[in-house]
Amino acid sequence: MAAPQTTxxxxxxxxxxxxxxxxxxxxxxxxALREHLGLTGAKKGCDHAQCGACTVLVDGRRANSCLLLxxxxxxxxITTVEGLADGDDLHPLQAAFLEHDGxxxxxxxxxxxCSAVGMIAEAGEGAPSHVTPLAAGPPGVPVPLSPDEIxxxxxxxxxxxxxxxxxxxxxxxxTR
Amino acid sequence: MSTDPVRLxxxxxxxxxxxxxxxxxxxxxxYAWPVPATVALGRVLSVDTGAAMAEPGALAVLTHENxxxxxxxxxxxxxVLQNDRVPHRGWYxxxxxxxxxxxxxxxxxxxxxxxxxxxxxxxxxxxxPRLYFPEEANSGIPACRERGDFDGAYARAPVRxxxxxxxxxLHNHPMEPHATxxxxxxxxxxxxxxxxxxxxxxxxxxxxFGMDKERITVVAEHVGGGFGCKGTPRPQVVLAAxxxxxxxxxxxxxLPRAQLAAxxxxxxxxxxxxxxxxxxxxxxTALAHExxxxxxxxxxxxxxxxAPSRAMYVSLDSRTTHRVAALDVPSPSxxxxxxxxxxxxxxxxxxxxxxxxxxxxxxELRVRNDTATYPDSGKPYSSRHLVExxxxxxxxxxxxxxxxRPRSRTEGRLLIGSGVASSFYxxxxxxxxxxxxxxxxxxxxxxxxxxxxxxxxxxxLAQIAAEALGxxxxxxxxxxxxxxxxxxPLAGGSAGTGSWGWAVHxxxxxxxxxxxxxxxxxPTDGLTATAxxxxxxxxxxxxxxxxxxxxxxxxxxxTDTGEVRLRRLLGVFAAGRVLNARTxxxxxxxxxxxxxxxxxxxxxxxxxxxxxxAERDLASYHVPACADxxxxxxxxxxxxxxxxxxxxxxxxxxxxxxxxxxxxxxxxHHATGVRVRDLPLLPEKLLAGLERPR
Numbered sequence: 001m002a003a004p005q006t007t008x009x010x011x012x013x014x015x016x017x018x019x020x021x022x023x024x025x026x027x028x029x030x031x032a033l034r035e036h037l038g039l040t041g042a043k044k045g046c047d048h049a050q051c052g053a054c055t056v057l058v059d060g061r062r063a064n065s066c067l068l069l070x071x072x073x074x075x076x077x078i079t080t081v082e083g084l085a086d087g088d089d090l091h092p093l094q095a096a097f098l099e100h101d102g103x104x105x106x107x108x109x110x111x112x113x114c115s116a117v118g119m120i121a122e123a124g125e126g127a128p129s130h131v132t133p134l135a136a137g138p139p140g141v142p143v144p145l146s147p148d149e150i151x152x153x154x155x156x157x158x159x160x161x162x163x164x165x166x167x168x169x170x171x172x173x174x175t176r
Numbered sequence: 177m178s179t180d181p182v183r184l185x186x187x188x189x190x191x192x193x194x195x196x197x198x199x200x201x202x203x204x205x206x207y208a209w210p211v212p213a214t215v216a217l218g219r220v221l222s223v224d225t226g227a228a229m230a231e232p233g234a235l236a237v238l239t240h241e242n243x244x245x246x247x248x249x250x251x252x253x254x255x256v257l258q259n260d261r262v263p264h265r266g267w268y269x270x271x272x273x274x275x276x277x278x279x280x281x282x283x284x285x286x287x288x289x290x291x292x293x294x295x296x297x298x299x300x301x302x303x304x305p306r307l308y309f310p311e312e313a314n315s316g317i318p319a320c321r322e323r324g325d326f327d328g329a330y331a332r333a334p335v336r337x338x339x340x341x342x343x344x345x346l347h348n349h350p351m352e353p354h355a356t357x358x359x360x361x362x363x364x365x366x367x368x369x370x371x372x373x374x375x376x377x378x379x380x381x382x383x384x385f386g387m388d389k390e391r392i393t394v395v396a397e398h399v400g401g402g403f404g405c406k407g408t409p410r411p412q413v414v415l416a417a418x419x420x421x422x423x424x425x426x427x428x429x430x431l432p433r434a435q436l437a438a439x440x441x442x443x444x445x446x447x448x449x450x451x452x453x454x455x456x457x458x459x460x461t462a463l464a465h466e467x468x469x470x471x472x473x474x475x476x477x478x479x480x481x482x483a484p485s486r487a488m489y490v491s492l493d494s495r496t497t498h499r500v501a502a503l504d505v506p507s508p509s510x511x512x513x514x515x516x517x518x519x520x521x522x523x524x525x526x527x528x529x530x531x532x533x534x535x536x537x538x539x540e541l542r543v544r545n546d547t548a549t550y551p552d553s554g555k556p557y558s559s560r561h562l563v564e565x566x567x568x569x570x571x572x573x574x575x576x577x578x579x580x581r582p583r584s585r586t587e588g589r590l591l592i593g594s595g596v597a598s599s600f601y602x603x604x605x606x607x608x609x610x611x612x613x614x615x616x617x618x619x620x621x622x623x624x625x626x627x628x629x630x631x632x633x634x635x636x637l638a639q640i641a642a643e644a645l646g647x648x649x650x651x652x653x654x655x656x657x658x659x660x661x662x663x664x665p666l667a668g669g670s671a672g673t674g675s676w677g678w679a680v681h682x683x684x685x686x687x688x689x690x691x692x693x694x695x696x697x698x699p700t701d702g703l704t705a706t707a708x709x710x711x712x713x714x715x716x717x718x719x720x721x722x723x724x725x726x727x728x729x730x731x732x733x734x735t736d737t738g739e740v741r742l743r744r745l746l747g748v749f750a751a752g753r754v755l756n757a758r759t760x761x762x763x764x765x766x767x768x769x770x771x772x773x774x775x776x777x778x779x780x781x782x783x784x785x786x787x788x789x790a791e792r793d794l795a796s797y798h799v800p801a802c803a804d805x806x807x808x809x810x811x812x813x814x815x816x817x818x819x820x821x822x823x824x825x826x827x828x829x830x831x832x833x834x835x836x837x838x839x840x841x842x843x844x845h846h847a848t849g850v851r852v853r854d855l856p857l858l859p860e861k862l863l864a865g866l867e868r869p870r
Contacts, residue, residue: 106186155803
């Protein structure tokens with residue numbers, strides 16, 4: 001009997017660049033980024049999708065990359081925090097986090113910023129949250145991002161330094 | 177928005193280019209995964225590594241039988257894999273090392289450990305037979321102090337409070353788990369370690385491995401939070417160094433989140449009995465603060481929760497004591513404001529109970545009990561603006577409009593209430609060295625092994641240097657976070673900025689003097705000034721020194737569910753000169769946010785049968801999320817205190833968490849009339865006392 005296959009070739013398109021690697025089937029997207037591609041912007045805080053530090057955008061949607069197997073994402077388009085700035089020009093959210101001091105230790109920050117990018121797009125598509133009023137409007141109409149909406153939609157990204165007040169202000173500055 | 181400088185490393189942090197300890201991958205890096213003990217007490221009989229070593233990519237399994245031998249050190253939590261003893265569940269009994277993280281994890285799961293378990297005792301009770309009075313509590317203070325005649329004064333007091341407050345175990349849980357990347361080269365050890373002070377890690381590794389510390393370099397350039405649990409070296413750096421020596425490869429060791437509760441320290445469970453005796457006017461005449469807590473059999477750590485009761489208020493006759501039991505449990509250690517955060521919870525709730533009993537406004541009660549001297553020593557405070565913080569906070573919060581009667585404000589099924597508590601944190605200073613250099617071209621470089629765990633240390637040291645040198649900040653580069661730099665103390669005790677900053681200031685002033693001696697002409701190869709503050713920091717200063725503050729909370733309690741929602745939290749602090757308003761404000765707000773967790777959700781349950789904390793991950797151990805935090809404001813009063821250090825600063829990293837839990841608990845009592853004396857304030861504890869407003 002042939003030995004079971006435990007690796008496969010996987011192509012991940014990260015920040016517009018295709019990376020092809022032979023990966024262990026157990027390798028997560030997060031570990032592929034951090035240990036195989038040298039992209040350590042996405043952080044490992046819990047490895048259980050409980051903290052959000054590993055948040056990246058997968059085909060335009062925010063996702064906890066520690067819970068995604070790389071082999072199941074062959075061909076996926078992934079955007080990490082390293083892919084948000086335009087050369088030396090920071091993404092508006094990056095600039096706002098810097099100005100509002102929306103972080104302290106910085107470890108949750110890449111996840112917060114990627115999550116905010118995805119969250120703004122979700123609200124723009126009219127996706128409701130737990131705090132969206134029922135009378136907010138028909139599906140597809142953008143949901144205005146009040147501070148309560150931002151707080152609710154960003155609650156999957158923990159920050160132990162306690163920078164939430166400044167994170168909400170930074171995102172509010174960009175979405176206003 | 178403040179105009180003070182943004183964080184110097186901020187751009188790296190928002191773009192993801194800042195590298196933390198596990199984000200260095202030297203060629204040939206191997207990966208380690210620890211194996212924790214699954215019994216609470218006993219001996220390891222055997223470790224079967226056969227199945228683990230059959231895993232493709234397996235390199236080694238380290239056990240107490242083959243791991244490198246370590247020399248004894250004071251902190252015995254670091255003596256991992258040295259013998260067959262299991263002092264508590266979660267203690268490391270093996271370490272799997274493999275070519276990949278996936279293989280190391282699979283190996284760890286395949287290691288079979290046979291134990292000879294022994295009967296364990298893991299639950300603290302108020303009359304536990306193992307309780308004893310230690311000599312000292314954390315920070316080196318006497319465990320017991322008796323002044324005057326507490327019993328007599330208490331018996332004579334017309335108003336008396338006798339209440340016991342309990343706190344569960346609390347976990348630091350910085351977002352970056354403890355991690356090390358270690359390698360050996362020509363008998364030298366290099367480690368990127370996630371720690372609060374690389375000098376201490378370097379010195380401890382030198383002691384453990386019996387080598388000259390000059391042959392060890394520890395780097396902590398960026399650290400993803402610490403809150404005390406990275407203040408002392410932790411097992412990951414020892415394990416990584418041992419595995420790297422054993423395999424001859426660079427080794428990366430990242431502790432899995434679910435293992436942290438057992439091996440990186442925590443705030444221990446505390447039982448605090450408070451007795452306050454006062455006159456009809458609420459002025460305290462007798463005060464007893466009796467703390468019962470636990471430590472492990474590995475290391476004695478006694479959280480100094482009674483210490484704030486020696487510092488806060490007039491109290492001629494007082495008794496402040498700590499008793500501890502060494503149980504078969506993980507070793508507790510520092511968690512943000514050890515002693516103050518826990519002790520002020522009890523003291524400030526008792527003050528609220530006294531205010532109710534005496535019929536005195538809680539702000540006014542604290543004003544009446546203010547003291548200009550540290551009651552325990554009689555030394556005057558170098559500056560103390562507690563009353564100003566209370567008054568300013570009351571004004572900003574709108575305290576005067578408050579109806580003092582509990583349960584006096586309702587909104588439908590919600591009960592609304594507000595509470596106040598004082599904040600307090602001592603000023604600590606530690607000797608430090610630092611270097612200031614100037615190049616021939618007139619650019620400056622500051623070198624000091626400070627650590628920026630998120631406090632903004634790098635930035636504020638550049639500001640201190642620029643001010644001392646009298647040059648623009650953009651001419652000053654700061655190098656921190658490596659044991660190759662001049663030795664410096666850890667980022668702890670809210671003492672970093674004061675201690676490092678003093679050395680930086682001194683080196684800069686020395687450098688200015690050297691430049692002046694040369695008539696302002698710089699030699700082409702530059703100049704270097706080195707400073708050490710060992711002799712500047714007085715061992716017996718004439719003053720007591722501390723930061724003070726006041727916190728005001730407004731809560732809404734749902735009478736159907738018992739759920740407490742924080743509506744507003746406002747803090748006013750008097751903490752010397754705040755050197756950077758942008759990052760300083762973040763420090764205060766960050767501490768208050770962690771205090772919200774302490775009040776409302778954080779708590780760890782000791783499982784009596786397994787001898788382990790039940791809540792070990794971030795799904796079960798709840799820390800505040802974004803939606804839990806609203807309306808937090810921090811303000812401060814400018815203090816000009818010449819007795820501190822050349823910058824006039826006090827520490828601000830910890831005072832924010834001190835008093836928060838009491839302010840919220842007092843607000844919950846005001847809202848509901850229910851006094852819950854056990855944190856966190858979970859719905860089930862409140863529901864019993866609640867009925868819907870009629």
